[in-house]
Amino acid sequence: MDKKSELKEDRKKIIAGLEKAYQKLVEFKRYKKSPLIIAKNGEIQEIAPENIQPTTVYITNYDREV
Structure with missing residues (x-):
């Protein structure tokens, strides 16, 4: 190889691990009924647990030069 x-x-393995970690975070936040705190465009925002996206997909171009 x-x-x-x-x-x-x-x-690919790193991205799969990050996606799994996000799913576990969402499950935990919903279980505890606590908001997800994020920074978006330099502002702090809270997302209610019922409004959190259940999964995230990291889009990449595997064909680009490394």
Whole structure:
């Protein structure tokens, strides 16, 4: 396996882990009925647990040069 394909595989694993962590965070916030606090455009915002997106998808271009 060459260096590029190793990096692509590592990137896929990292992204999958981040998506799983987000799902667990959403489950926890809904269980505790606590808002998700985020920073958006430099402003602090609260998102009610029932309004949190259940999943997130990281869009990437795996064909770009690494």
